[in-house]
Amino acid sequence: MDLFESAGQETTGVPRAWDAAPLAVRMRPAAAEEVLGQEHLLEPGSPLRRLIEPPRPGSLPPSSVVLWGPPGTGKTTLAYLVATSSGRRFVELSAVTAGVKDVRTVIEDARRRLATSSGETVLFIDEVHRFSKTQQDALLPAVENRWVTLMAATTENPSFSVISPLLSRSIMLTLRALTAADLDALLTRALAEERGLGGKIELAEDAREYLLRLAGGDARKGLTILEAAAGTALEAGAEEITLDAMEQAIDVAAVRYDRAGDQHYDVISAFIKSMRGSDVDAALHYLARMVVAGEDPRFIARRIVIAAAEDVGMADPTALQTAVAAAQAVALIGMPEARIILAEAVVHVASAPKSNAAYTGIDQAIADVRAGKAGPVPAHLRDAHYSGAKDLGHGTEYTYSHDEPHAVARQTYLPEELAEARYYRPTDRGFERTLTERLERVRSLLGR
Template identity: 65%
Template sequence: MTDLFSPDPDDTDDDGVSSGAVRLPLAVRMRPTSVGELVGQRHLLAAGSPLRRLAEGGSGPAGPASVILWGPPGTGKTTLAHVVSKATGRRFVELSAVTAGVKDVRRVMEEARDARDLHRRETVLFLDEIHRFTKAQQDALLPGVENRWVVLVAATTENPSFSVVSPLLSRSLLLTLRPLSDDDIGGLLDRAVADDRGLGGAVALEDDARAHLVRMAGGDARAALTALEAAAGAALDESAERPAPVSLATTERAVDRAAVRYDRAGDQHYDVASALIKSMRGSDVDASLHYLARMLEAGEDPRFVARRIMIAASEDVGMADPSALQTAVAAAQAVAMIGMPEARIILAQAVVHLALAPKSNASYMGINAAVADVRAGLGGPVPPHLRDAHYAGAKKIGHGKGYVYSHDEPLGVASQQYAPDGVDGRDYYQPTDRGFERELTTRLQRLRDILRRR
């Protein structure tokens, strides 16, 4: 029987390329079948590590641990699971959270328990995209994991802290996969070109084309092999020469552009948004524009971006440049009226304004300090002279008595107590010496002197 991941070597066309290329994608044909073929993730595959023991079929008195594999697409989560499936003596069951339900999970658990009790066989359950399971579906996994009916290998592209229930997290090892290095991707491309499971030497990958594929992949092995397959197909169509040269021009024609590494619904959504905010805060206008472009090119809702910019205008710029918030609000309104693709220009203007503006988080720190005091129970009742005196009977109980109307004072500032007794005299707002806030420092001190002259 022909292995799923390796087409029959005798089943080739005139170019020497296995006709398995028609049946299975290159990325599937090149999937490793042993630990030795794995690319990257060496930090998880050291001798004696839980994942290595699992992949090599080791057990020991404690038994292998269930694991949750977390990482971006194309870093080897599914590949690791299939390597585990080759371990001798184990049943391997694969489910996808996209199509499986609670009934499927319970059926697997029952079969695994029977296999353990009747045949002393261990079952490895690979669950792809576990973040798509509801809480109830994930809870159905708990008995099997806790009682070791199955060794769970779950894969997710989303942060398990938010997408996996706590009881399941506590019963599993969380292993973080990293994007592959450029060297890893380059080596994988070279192997795919030469290997009989791949292109079997039917093409010759030129250096600049190879570098372009590595750059486009962004650490994603699947993306690299998919792009190589497209470029190789174009080269074989264009040239009668064998091996057919895969040039940079051929590659660029075959692969329109690099896929933007950004998942609107996943963890990268927050990572890139965070990078945009921190780049504006750090006054790096070029990095700020890069992250803005990355979000918009991935199809992010421009209104979400506009909201983040408005928050940054107050949190990070504040009174150092009061016009920054005006720009941000105007940009948000304009984006709502205009939409993409022109909205990118308006958002870019707002991002540039915030990145280049002087920075102050004094307003942000001021409200945080005030909130901390309120939560600590400080404050006390509103001073009587500030209380509402408009309703019937209010003045009889002292509301408004002694209140000084500020506009009646020569400087328009009345020297009286405004804050409750518990926080009277606290200085929440501490202006910086940057931008317009520098001018506020002197004015603020004069105001505080007048207000507290009592």
Template identity: 60%
Template structure:
């Protein structure tokens, strides 16, 4: 258990001894990067802070999105006594001790306590139940941080008494803002280091939306790059005091980041040539039935931080364009992978994407579907779009029968095999054949089916 009463002296004493991510924690809500949906004017969290009201809040989100930061900022802003427990090593005895002390202080001098429980989903039911009286009677203001869905990991009575706020992964712009601030802020690297553009891109990609990770990696890369070099010898001023020498800022490169994190920088520009070259090779590898090559290009895109939804969309397209009716289940697999991306996100969804890539790569190939629709559209664009045959026109409205609409229509279900001998195409297009099955996979069987159907249809007289 840790207890903190924030003051300037305490902050100054700890300065420089803590990890960069801790030193750079925001001091006010306005310094928090990301989570605009929670911190905008009039938002619940801002109102709770600005009104200094008692609160019980669950902060739910991925690692490094600011859960601990928000709890700390709330405590600073509201001047509450801040007590932090980790559900990893705290028990019921610890919870009750915090609550008893909070009640005592409130009774003695009106001091209010903010209890922050990190990894609260690790508390069992008994431990969570121990919090209920304190939350219900507002002996403490409670903030619980969790990376797990609270609806499955938190007891209903505690959840129903609390406000649930969902945090989102930081986007690339947010992470870059954190990194740039840490490079220049006196609490951070204080201008002693600069970061090359390629180094910044690699760092942002490795962070994966995790702000704490980005600063941890930046600090490690700074250590790898070495200390700033003095540009001149120290001197003394008129009183004889030593004047520190100016130092040349050290450039942190992508190579420094690679060495610090032991992750190779993937040369991949999501808006440049690499993007188009890699996705082209990815598609052509699946079309060429080379699953290993396709997986390699998938890995390059995933490692480079390509939007997984973009990858999923390409899989859906090519399940029809390159496989089509030769294996209709390929489209189902691609759509399922896209749903997995939305439901569970990365990095787990990489497995679902890989499954779809392998399925499409190894499936029998046919471009008959895309050839069919493109030929049909070409005819329409060329003006080959005759009137709908009278027997197929809508006959449900009053007066339709007088126009001959529906006359002679043959109901397919009344005929053997569910196929009626009649014409469906407009005049001038009765002999057009758009869909021409290959002899690959399922389409081998479809060729025979299609020929039988055409034989029946062409026997129709209307």
């Protein structure tokens, strides 16, 4: 059981940020105003703000909360802020090492403290998704009766990883991934403040841009890399952390990007165009450059999904399935194994037959709607379920398609002024060759 204070102590105990502590620990916010990227959770009177602020006489205990968000977004940081700011007794359990006995010990001690007016207890459980159902069940009476105020942190969707009774007794708060601007502000703070690097060294612009990409929205990762690179540079007597020093510190070779980031975007552009152009080898090359440069694999996966929809389309509908599955798997697995998943998706998209017919079709339809070409919905297609609808002729002449040969009813579906419109024009490539023949037969049956 990992406690900030043992269950029998009556004073709040919080670990001191020693100089030897990791930079990520030393840079934890000392006040709510220092928290980056989670302003939406810290509005005055919000559940999290009430946890952070010292309790007022006669006020109700704050609600228990489940903090859900990606790694490095501040879940543990917010817990430490509660520990240092609220004046409440703060106890931490790790779901990796704690058992039901540990949970019950904390709860019993919290009940005794409430009975003797010794104050409220905040129980922080990190990685609560690792708790079994039995362990989570043990928390229910304490949360329901407010013997403890629970702060539970998880990187997995609580709807699937936290039992429903515990969720219903808590408020779920979703932490946002940190933006590049958030991380940039954090790096600036860490370089300048005494609890950080104290202005002892500067960070070159290209090294900063590389670090922001490599961190991928994870504050802990960004600060850990910064600390390693600073140590390397200071050991060499340098006054600035260069890109070379950062590479040496983390043993990753960076693809060189200039200050404006042109080469960064050039590589991404070449990657997309190589997939579109069906050059598998070129697409894998640019994928490799992004992987080695530390590009966020989730970003790469999103570009593959877009390419599958935009450039492959219905010529091979399975390409989008592969791309979406890859994006989900990358988020689940992470690097370095994610490179294999990305490569598989890239090979599928790059080697698939290409069609942008669905892409151009929806854009043409949107252009018509924006130009005012809409028109009333044909009466036989309108909703006929409400009282009086049939008196207006809604749905009265509708023909149920499944009652007709080939399940195609000869009736008008488009508004009258768009009766001749054709937005989707499939190609003769891949699956769309078969689709072309089918659509021609269907349009003939529809009288179009």
